[in-house]
Each structure stands twice: as structure tokens, then as C-alpha cells.
């Protein structure tokens with residue numbers, strides 16, 4: 070848009086241009102009556118994104134002005150779509166009554182201003198939010214310049230619930246930390262985004278990152294800005310935060326101020342998340358394990374979808390957060406397990422609890438809207454209902470001896486302000502309207518004055534009915550009606566043919582003639598109108614005042630209400646995990662500080678369910694033991710060979726998922742499990758092509774493998790599937806070979822390694838903690854039967870051709886492949902297997918051998934071309950070489 074140049078625009082356009090200039094990176098929703106209108110380029114963008122008509126409205130600089138509009142009543146739907154597409158929207162409202170503007174003179178435009186910037190990370194409307202997903206706005210800061218001294222920190226908030234957290238991070242792990250949160254938006258200093266060193270991070274974050282001027286992140290003023298926001302003299306009461314953490318948190322507040330303008334969100338005090346307290350899961354692992362969404366980005370099919378039995382939005386959000394950030398402290402994990410165990414032991418009460426929670430309104434989000442003054446009567450209703458249900462839940466567990474986490478939750482419920490519940494109950498009607506602006510949400514008896522005004526209004530309605538009957542009688546016109554509209558107010562309407570009767574009568578003033586009717590006003594009606602309007606206005610005023618008083622009363626109890634909401638979410642999650650454990654026969658894993666990893670009869674939580682639903686076949690449970698073998702200090706590595714389709718990937722993943730489930734405090738799909746805390750989880754399973762980023766499948770595989778070999782430690786769990794298969798056989802085999810040696814000798818990590826390179830199984834003779842395992846198959850009348858059973862041992866074949874046949878490869882191709890395989894096996898296989906290992910030095914981790922010194926003998930040999938020599942010359946060359954061999958090198 071280049072609207073500002075040239076001749077003078079109309080006053081309205083001038084106002085529009087000024088406001089748009091102040092918000093260049095947003096689509097401007099410009100309020101005009103019952104519509105938000107968009108102009109110029111914004112109009113084209115919105116019309117395309119929303120599928121709405123692109124029209125024109127007047128001219129600017131001699132050109133038509135493109136325009137698109139959305140009705141205010143359905144603006145939320147359009148906002149949702151635009152936000153989903155990554156746009157930001159500035160909502161510009163009329164901030165004075167049009168009557169005021171008229172008083173200033175004919176050409177005055179109504180004052181307008183932007184009241185809010187709607188961005189993906191700052192939405193609070195129920196309709197714009199997903200109930201079971203937190204909506205995080207994060208900020209990343211870097212202090213201390215570039216290089217090794219740089220200090221990184223993250224702060225994140227969910228404006229819709231008031232949650233506020235911060236955590237130190239680093240250049241290396243910031244991307245993993247950010248992606249673990251799945252923020253909707255992350256605010257970063259523009260200087261950081263422009264730093265080439267950070268390019269890979271920002272490339273991955275893409276549109277999630279919102280660059281802001283670096284002064285927003287100023288470290289020196291951060292503490293003071295935080296203190297001011299929370300109204301405290303010092304932050305020491307909240308925790309001991311680093312300067313980088315405070316900088317990120319202060320930037321977050323500044324961004325909220327910028328987007329929320331007048332409204333001040335009620336955020337909880339910032340809490341620090343210690344990075345060591347959670348299992349580190351890098352982005353590739355997170356994606357490949359499909360923890361909260363599948364590789365295609367859907368929730369359906371993810372581990373989260375498979376385990377989510379919660380019945381409330383807040384519960385579902387808490388479960389997602391726990392799954393995304395599994396813990397590393399055995400005591401904290403045990404505390405969560407104890408809650409599940411408690412509810413598992415008392416199924417009847419757990420069931421009653423779930424029934425009491427089912428369909429509970431989202432108190433956290435209602436509180437946030439109340440604090441931002443964006444709430445409606447149903448948000449007050451949510452407080453009322455939650456308090457009622459909380460009392461019922463408390464009653465349910467009266468006298469119960471609960472442990473740590475649940476004991477705390479019950480205490481929070483007991484501390485809820487039940488007086489507030491009574492007050493809300495006595496004031497709010499049973500059925501509440503969405504918006505407060507039309508009233509109708511206070512119950513009868515809530516306020517004497519209100520009842521009076523309402524009675525007057527209702528009486529007036531009866532008076533209208535009586536008046537109509539009287540007019541009918543007096544005029545003899547039986548089809549005479551009293552009607553109402555916003556333009557005329559109350560009026561008398563008769564069919565056109567009867568119009569003359571009224572025109573002739575005293576007291577009926579003609580107002581309008583329509584195609585089939587005539588309309589009249591009377592003095593009595595005008596008088597009535599005034600009384601009704603006054604009564605309505607009085608009633609509305611009383612209701613709005615009562616709303617404000619109730620809102621203030623709720624905000625005064627914010628802390629207690631928040632803790633109560635959190636307690637209900639904890640109860641919901643614990644009961645949901647108990648339900649899951651009971652329905653699926655899951656067990657409580659022992660999680661401790663050892664290096665054990667022993668799972669008996671483990672199952673894959675997602676595949677098991679999918680299998681049951683599709684073929685009805687049972688899932689074959691399998692053991693896995695990576696605990697340090699007797700006499701060893703480090704965990705074991707299992708080298709898994711087996712046929713294609715044998716279930717290797719499923720087995721690998723299921724053990725990674727069991728570790729995650731165990732450390733989030735859930736039960737696990739197994740008959741017994743002992744897990745020494747995993748501090749870091751790496752999984753390289755299946756190809757996650759990154760072709761769009763300009764890296765080939767093999768390159769991505771190697772980058773991820775490099776990350777694992779560079780970072781894994783003894784507490785790490787590594788899951789590697791078919792490393793090296795994306796290149797020539799010998800290259801791939803060599804890489805797989807070297808990678809396993811490194812894992813065993815240098816990283817000393819617990820690992821599961823699946824491969825089709827059967828040559829590698831011979832490594833178990835040299836690596837003391839490496840064990841061979843294989844997927845059993847049965848051959849029967851030329852068919853392969855996959856048993857999906859993991860046993861000790863080595864597979865001798867991959868059955869690739871059988872699988873290819875099952876997949877429908879043409880019979881001729883299958884037959885030819887069999888021939889080729891036979892030839893290959895005859896010619897090469899036996900030899901290769903026997904000599905392969907002997908040809909290789911044992912460990913790649915060994916110091917490299919010194920560079921060979923060029924010998925004169927070799928040089929002389931190099932210079933001889935046997936085909937070009939006569940027999941005599943050949944004999945001479947031989948003598949010369951013998952002579953050289955006698956000399957010392």
C-alpha cells in the first residue's frame with residue numbers, strides 16, 4: 070500500500086492510514102458499525118485467506134480502494150483462521166460514541182484506536198484456543214554477546230491461564246528446549262535473529278519467531294521492570310534468577326503490554342524450571358517418537374492421543390505438558406506415581422471423581438479472561454460451577470489419607486473460597502448469556518432495584534398488549550398490530566387498505582407507507598417507549614455494576630482459585646492415568662538412580678491399540694534388558710537383527726516410550742519395569758527426510774547420528790534404527806560398525822541398535838556389554854511367518870524378498886531377485902563374513918596410525934609399467950628393485 074502519498078485523503082481514510090502506519094506488520098481490523106473492514110493490501114490478503122468477497126469502497130489517489138469486511142459478531146471465527154495461517158491482527162475499535170463525533174461537526178470521524186493486537190501467542194478466547202493444548206508465548210534472550218560467554222534463557226507464559234515459567238538454556242540446546250514447549254509464538258531480539266550463528270535455529274522456528282527490538286531484552290533494567298509488574302520491591306521472594314532469565318521474562322512482559330495495550334494480564338509469579346530436572350529430548354527424537362503429534366503433525370496417532378483419558382481441558386493440558394517434559398528426579402516421579410496408585414487402589418472413588426470432573430468448565434482460562442476484562446457472564450458461571458464441583462470432590466475424599474501430591478491438591482480444594490460460590494449462586498441466573506452487554510444474567514431476587522426495573526419493563530409489555538387490544542376495538546380494525554423496530558421504536562401497523570381509516574383519526578400520526586402496510590405513531594406509544602427504554606437501561610446498569618462487583622470479588626481470590634484449578638487438573642490427570650493403567654493392565658515402574666533398564670513383557674502403547682482396532686490380533690509382548698551386565702559399570706547395548714516387517718522398529722520405539730511414560734510419572738505397558746533415570750533420550754528411527762532444507766536423507770541421518778555420538782552419556786538411552794542404510798553397503802556397514810563401537814566404548818550409553826548388517830553381530834565377541842537379539846520368524850511351506858518375538862541370538866536372513874512379494878512386486882521381479890540373491894550369496898557372502906572383521910582395526914576410537922612414509926622401493930615400483938617392458942628390461946628392473954630392498958628406508 071502506498072496510500073499516504075499524493076492528494077489529501079478523506080478524513081476517515083486519513084485516520085485509517087495513520088493507524089495502519091503504526092501497525093505495519095498486522096492486518097488491521099478497522100471497526101465500522103457492525104463490521105470490521107480491511108482496506109488496500111490487507112483486504113486482498115484477507116479475502117484470499119478467508120474466502121470472503123473483495124469489493125471496493127471509494128477512491129484514493131484516483132484509484133479504487135480494495136475492501137473486505139467481516140461482521141463483528143462472527144469476527145472470532147475469522148480471527149481464528151487468520152491466526153492459524155500465521156497472520157497477526159490489530160483490532161481497531163471506535164473509542165467514542167458516534168454522537169460525540171457528530172457534535173464536533175459534520176466532517177468529524179469517530180475516534181478509533183487499536184485496542185489489541187491478536188497474535189498466535191496472545192489469544193484468550195475459548196473459540197480461538199484448543200481446550201487440551203497450552204498456548205505458550207515464549208521469549209528467548211541472549212546476554213553477554215556472542216561466543217562462549219553468551220548466556221541464554223527462555224521465559225514462557227500461557228496468557229490464557231496465567232502460567233509463567235523461566236529457565237536457563239544454551240546455544241546448543243535452545244532449539245530442543247523451545248520445541249519441547251511447542252510455543253505458538255516466540256519473541257526474540259532482532260539482533261539475535263540476524264546473527265548467522267543462530268541461523269539453523271531460526272530456520273527451524275520459521276514463522277514462530279517474532280523479532281522485537283533488542284532494548285526490550287535489556288538486561289540491566291529487566292529486574293526493575295519485573296518488580297514493577299508484580300508490584301514487589303525485589304524478586305528474591307520468587308527465586309534466584311539469572312540476568313538472562315530476567316531479560317527473557319521482562320521482554321515477555323513488554324511484548325504482552327504491546328499486544329494487550331490497556332489490559333494487564335494476571336500472571337502468576339515466575340517459576341523456574343531447572344533444565345536438569347527434565348529429560349532432554351532433542352527435536353528429531355521428539356518428532357520421530359511422535360510424542361504429542363505424529364510426523365504429519367496430527368494429534369491423532371500420537372502417544373498423547375493414545376494415553377489421554379482426561380475429562381477436562383486443564384487436565385488434558387497438564388497431561389500434554391507432563392508428557393513433553395518427563396522428569397529426572399526419582400522422588401518427584403514417585404510422588405506422581407503415588408497419586409495414580411492411590412486412585413487405582415480405590416476404583417469406585419476414582420470413578421466418582423471422574424464423573425464429578427467430566428465437562429468441568431475451564432476455570433484457568435475463565436480467570437484469565439476475567440483479569441483481562443474480556444470476560445462474559447459464563448466466565449463467572451465457570452467460577453461458580455468449579456467451586457461447586459470442587460466441594461463435591463472434597464466431600465468424596467473426606468478422611469482419605471493421601472500422599473504428597475494429592476494431599477496438597479485436597480488442601481488446595483479445601484482452601485477454596487466457598488463464600489464466593491454462595492455469592493455467585495445467589496446472584497447469577499441458571500442459564501447465562503455469552504455476552505454481558507445485553508444483561509439478563511442476574512437471577513431474580515439478586516437485587517431489589519433490578520427486580521423493580523424488570524417488573525416495570527415486563528408490565529410495560531403487558532401495557533402494549535392491552536393498548537393493541539384497545540386500538541383494535543376503538544378503530545374496528547382487527548388486523549391492527551403494535552410492532553417495534555430500532556428505527557421507529559413502537560408503532561401501529563395496519564394493512565395498506567386500512568391506512569385511510571387511521572389517517573382520518575385523531576392521535577394517529579402517519580410515519581411510513583410500505584408496499585403492503587402503513588405505520589403510525591401515537592403519544593401513548595411514545596410515552597410507553599420511553600418508560601420501557603428507561604427501565605431497560607436501569608436494569609442493564611444494575612446488571613453491569615453487579616458484574617463488575619462479582620468480577621472484583623473473583624479477582625480478589627485469584628491465588629486460591631488458581632491453586633484450586635491446578636489441584637483439579639492434577640486429580641484429573643492422576644485419575645486418567647489410573648484409568649489407563651487399569652484398562653490396559655499397565656504397571657508402576659520402579660524408577661531410581663541406577664543404570665537399570667529392565668522391562669518385562671513390554672508393549673507399544675499406540676501399535677497395540679491400533680492392532681486391536683484393525684486386525685484384532687494381539688500384540689506380542691517383549692522383554693528388554695539394558696541394565697549393566699554382572700560385573701559391569703555401564704549399561705548394555707542390544708544389537709537387534711531380524712527380517713523386514715519383523716517388528717524391530719516397533720520394539721525400539723516401545724522401549725523409548727516406556728522410558729518417557731515412566732519418567733512422566735505414569736504407569737507403563739509391561740508386567741514389570743525397572744528404569745534407572747534416563748537424562749537424555751535419542752532416537753533415530755525411520756527416515757525423517759529434510760529435503761526441503763536441502764539435506765539428503767543420508768545427510769540427515771548422519772547429522773542426527775553425529776549429534777548422538779557427540780552428546781550421549783552413561784545415563785542416556787539411545788535408540789538407533791538401521792544406521793548407514795542410506796549409502797553403499799560397505800560405507801554403511803563401516804559407519805554402523807564404528808558408531809556402535811563408539812557408543813560402547815566412549816558414550817557408554819544404554820542403547821538399542823537395529824540393523825540388517827548381519828556381519829555386525831560378530832561384534833558381541835569383542836564388546837563385553839553388547840548382546841545380540843533377533844526377531845523370530847517361522848518359515849512354513851515357503852511362507853514367512855513373523856512372530857514379533859524378540860529372543861537372544863542372530864538372524865541369518867532378512868527375508869527382504871519375501872516381504873517384497875507380500876508387498877505385490879511383480880512375480881517375475883521376485884523370481885529374478887531370488888536368482889540374483891543366490892548368486893551373490895554363493896560368490897561373496899561366505900568370504901565376506903569370514904574376513905570382514907579380521908580386516909578391521911578393533912576400535913575407531915583408537916589413536917590414528919601415523920601417516921605412512923613414502924619408501925623408495927614403492928616409488929620405483931610405481932614407476933614400472935610391466936606391459937611396456939621387454940623381457941630383458943623386466944629382468945633389469947627386478948635386479949634394481951632387489952637392490953633397493955636391501956637399502957635401509
Ligand SMILES: Nc1ncnc2c1ncn2[C@@H]1O[C@H](COP(=O)(O)OP(=O)(O)OP(=O)(O)O)[C@@H](O)[C@H]1O
Pocket residue numbers: 676680687688689690691711712713714715716717718719720857858
Ligand atoms: N510385538 C508385536 N506384536 C504384534 N505385531 C507387531 C509387533 N511388532 C510389530 N508388529 C507389526 O509388524 C509391523 C512391522 O513392524 P516394524 O515396522 O516394527 O518392523 P521392522 O522390523 O522395523 O521392519 P523393517 O525392517 O522393514 O523396517 C507393524 O506395523 C505391526 O503391525
